[in-house]
Amino acid sequence: MKKLVSRMSIIMASVVLMVSFTACGSNKDSGGGTKSSSGKFASIEELKQKGKIRIGVFADKPPFGYVDSSGKNQGFDVYIARRFAKDLLGDESKVEFVLVDAASRVAYLESNKVDIIMANFTVTDERKQKVDFANPYMKVSFGIVSPDKAPITSIDQLKADGKKLIVAKGTTAETYFTKNNPDIKLLKFDQYTEVFAALKDGRGAAIANDNTEVIAWAKSNPGFTVTIPEFGGQDTIAPAVAKGNTALKDWINTELETLGKEKFIHQAYKETLNKVYGEGFTDSLVIEGGKAQ
Amino acid sequence: MEHSENILLEVKGLEKYYGDTPVLRQINLTVHKGEVVVVLGPSGCGKSTLLRCMNGLEEIQHGDISYQGHSLTKGKTVWREIRQHIGMVFQNYELFPHLTVMDNILLGPLKVQRREKQEARAHAEELLTRVGLLNRKSAYPRELSGGQKQRIAIVRALCMKPEMMLFDEVTASLDPEMVREVLDVILGLARQGMTMIIVTHEMGFARSVGDRIVFMDQGFICEETTPELFFTNPTTERAKQFLDIFQY
Amino acid sequence: MQSLGVEVLFEGSNFERLLGGLGVTITIAFSSIIFSTLSGGIMGLLRTSAPAIIRLLLRVYLEMFRIIPILVWLWVVHFGLTPALQIEVSGEFTSIVVFSLWGAAEVGDLVRGALESLPRHQVETGKALGFSYMQLYRYILIPQAVRRVLPGMINLATRMIKTTSLVVLIGVIEVVKIGQQIIEIGVIKAPNASFWVYGFIFILYFIICYPLSRLAKKYELKWHSL
Secondary structure, three states: OHHHHHHHHHHHHHHHHHHHHHHHHHHHHHHHHHHHHOOOOOOHHHHHHHOOEEEEEEOEEOOOEEEOOOOOEEOHHHHHHHHHHHHHHOOHHHEEEEEEOHHHHHHHHHOOOOOEEOOOOEOOHHHHOOEEEOOOOEEEEEEEEEEOOOOOOOHHHHHOOOOEEEEEOOOHHHHHHHHHOOOOEEEEEOOHHHHHHHHHOOOOOEEEEEHHHHHHHHHOOOOEEEEEEEEEEEEEEOOEEEOOOHHHHHHHHHHHHHHHHOOHHHHHHHHHOHHHHOHHHHHHHEOOOOOOO | OOOHHHEEEEEEEEEEEEOOEEEEEEEEEEEEOOOEEEEEOOOOOOHHHHHHHHOOOOOOOEEEEEEOOEEOOOOOOOHHHHHHHEEEEOOOOOOOOOOOHHHHHHHHHHHHOOOOHHHHHHHHHHHHHHOOOHHHOOOOHHHOOHHHHHHHHHHHHHOOOOOEEEEEOOOOOOOHHHHHHHHHHHHHHHHOOOEEEEEOOOHHHHHHHOOEEEEEEOOEEEEEEOHHHHHHOOOOHHHHHHHHHHOO | OOOOOHHHHHOOOHHHHHHHHHHHHHHHHHHHHHHHHHHHHHHHHHHHHOOHHHHHHHHHHHHHHHHOOHHHHHHHHHHHHHHHOOOOOOHHHHHHHHHHHHHHHHHHHHHHHHHHHOOHHHHHHHHHOOOOHHHHHHHHHHHHHHHHHHHHHHHHHHHHHHHHHHHHHHOOOOHHHHHHHHHHHOOOOOOOHHHHHHHHHHHHHHHHHHHHHHHHHHHHHHOOOO
């Protein structure tokens, strides 16, 4: 009994310590996000002096950021990041790629362990509270893939009797149709494999999902085509810098504008995304010059 | 006292408490050089505690213990020094399990007393021969019987060249057939004139080895007399009752 | 044409990369084990002999590592503590620090347990032979404790080696992460790659951990009767 009590008290003490620890941590976040971090990150001049810029990219999310079999970083984000380094520091080899995970992207910026995150980072209001996004270089919206034999070319076609639209449960596409087109019948599955199988054996007329997903799938499944490549709400993907690092953000925006003149993002798409998405969808996915057309 | 120069250990007015519970009360005891004192008494009478006090393993609350005329309770006592003069063997087989018999014996002489290895080893072998265990010197404790372990424990204490030995129920945990071999060793020591205080439940042994019997009960010394008188004609009622238990 | 998948192991420099990742795993695990053993030993001694308040603090320290997942420790130290202290450290460094702190707490507890499991009369016997506290620990208690601690230590070591797969969270690319990278780029070309890559990683872990558990077994048997 006495032992139990002492153990309990120790656990309590630990919990109290831990809570106070995390409380301090969150205090710092909410209280001094910009204040404490200003001056913490390197200025453009300092980056040039150091001759090194740290850019956080994915290591296992092809085709956006991955490591090839010779250990080299590759992908759409990486391709653009290299160009940033070249234009800022004069040499694309001066970029230091930091391999990040989806969950740690914000933390890397907040703790100043990278200068820029370019890891398929979708702009959201929630993230805007914690990091500063530059202008986007890519956009993602919904897309619809349907069989070539019975193509669905407009949303209205799906409202016809007996037509069912296939979606995966918990996706934004599901939410979108439930909210905006309640009259379209949805066929929902948990797994993507079930979703694709259902289209193949004709249980549904089409699949709606993120357009990148359906485009990539249609590319490797002959007989199916993305008939509506872009509709509904649009998410954008942009480089992010630490909150308050306006100088670097402005530099990126100017850079994107300059690159837009030579259609560099299209070039990046061609080099890295073509083999996955095919040529036809460049303009459904790419944002050139930092601004959507 | 007429042989005061012969007094090795003297206990005066010793009191010990565990919290508020008294365990030793008004203990006075004098041990002369070469004397064998056997302490008897029922379980829990305080006899083991008394022995442990003499070796500094227990603190005392009142009174004094002096060794060769030097107080051990007043001022700062370096018990590590005293313990090299007063050897002690316990009831449990307390050999160090990770060391061989020889290393068990030599650890104290070499590390505590920093004696010459050769001299200490020769001494150890001589003592081992005396208890008939020289052939077991490379064995590990787990390979020995209980009786052998206790004999080694005695040798280990003796190898420190103590002037006095304390035996705390050294045969109490032994199988009956092994008691004899251990008592014989102690008896041999008595014959050589080693000063000893022995706590035991072996009445026959107490009678033959002891120069004096100290009978304790409830923390007091009730009787202090010769073995002859104690076993034939005890004066206190408690001692009579105690002896009755052993008389079948 | 779908391939077997086994060839991804030897494609490009994949094989060397996996071994390099294993090197990172081993570096983190073994440096941490060495640091934990040293500091954990001292901690174990303190937990059996230091004043009550220090013992309590060390106990709280241990419970903090038991209650809070290592993942959280890595995160907090790497993204919270070191930036707050304005020191720039690598993910490997943070990993070794966190793993060493964790290991020290666990080794300390093992040592404490071993010392406390030693029979009390070993101490008394030592005292009765005139040993000082230092000598008591050095010649009697620690040698016996080491024998009792060893199986637990080796168990802890294998646990630490396996837990290194968490360090990817703070950007350290060790063997499992490299495996995932290889699997992801081959996912269309060689869907079975994951089987081979994980199979290979399994063998690598086995090669490190198996000798350790054999060693533990051996000493357990040898010292069983002590």
